[in-house]
Amino acid sequence: MRIVACLNGDRRPGAHPALPVSAEQVALDAAAAVAAGADEVHVHPRDRSGAEALEPQVLTPLLERLRAELPEVAVSVTTALTAEPDPWRRYDLVQRWGALPDSATVDLHEPGAVEVARLLADRRVRVEAGLATVAAARLLAALGSAVEFDRVLVEPDAADPERALSDVERIGAVLDRAGVGLPRLVHGADGAAWPVLEAAVAAGHDVRIGLEDTLLGPDGGQARDNAALVAAVVERVSPRARR
Known part of the structure; x- marks a missing residue:
């Protein structure tokens, strides 16, 4: 079982006192999360305005800082x-990436997702298929071997725990x-983050946690930072499961 630290997501700067935004903040925060037990980090790059x-x-200096800080840790972006609303411009930007992440998430419910996934695979970037809906899961099943995916992210967007857990099952x-x-x-995400994570741990799946997914710790209070969230997950995962 692997633990991924999702450091910032699409949250606005200031949404949490410890939300990392700049490349320097992200690199330092990633190092702390890895020290707390994370195996990988996932990040949403930000420009100088924090968007x-x-x-x-924007991506290249971020990856340079992360790899200087954590040369052996896989980085997903x-x-x-939410990062680029125009699907065609997104494709062009990904095509022009010089420095490449180890992996990238592609949400299959979004327009242009299959094309971006194919582009990333062609560029030898591992592709993580984001499945927020049953329809997205059906699309992945229909694609078969047409696109080379590395991992599936089952990520219901419902904040209600009962609905989110039902979506995971479906x-x-x-x-x-x-x-x-x-x-x-x-x-x-949000109110469903901890219930879904605990069910995933029980099922033996890889999990992720961080300020992208929730600002709260398992006790319902505001989390101190990403490292504290990761540490709380490590406490819930047996050493045998981490092997």
């Missing part, structure tokens, strides 16, 4: 339309029926 951005001139059922054997990372 999400996929431009090469977003390609979500998405998983589609993948099981289609024989999709890719590793699964399961995570929820």
Whole structure:
């Protein structure tokens, strides 16, 4: 079982006192999260104003800082339309990336997702298929081997725990029926983050946690930072499961 630290997501600067925004903040925060037990980090690059951005001139210095700080740790970045709302411009930006992340998430419910996934795979970037809906899971099943995916992210967007857990089961059922054997990372958001994570740990799936997914610790109080969130997950995962 692997633990991914999702450091900032699409949250606005100031949403949490410890939310990392600049490349320097992200690198230092990533190091603290890894020291707390994270195996990988996932980040949404930010421009000088703090807005999400996929431009090469934003991504390259971020990756340089992360790799200088954590040379052995895999780095995943977003390609979500929250970072670039125009699907065609997003494709162009990804095509122009010079420095490449180890992996990138592609949300299959978004327009242009399949094209971006193919582009990333062609560029030898591992592609993580984001499945927020049953329809997205069906699309992944229909694609078969047409796109080379590395991992599935089962990520219901419902904040209600009961609905989110139901969506996880429904998405998983589609993948099981289609024989999709890719590793699964399961995570929820906001009010569903901890219930979904605990169910994923019990099922033996990879998990993720961080200020992208929740600002609260498992006790319902405001989390100190990403490292504290990761440490709380480590406490819930047996050493045997981490092997």
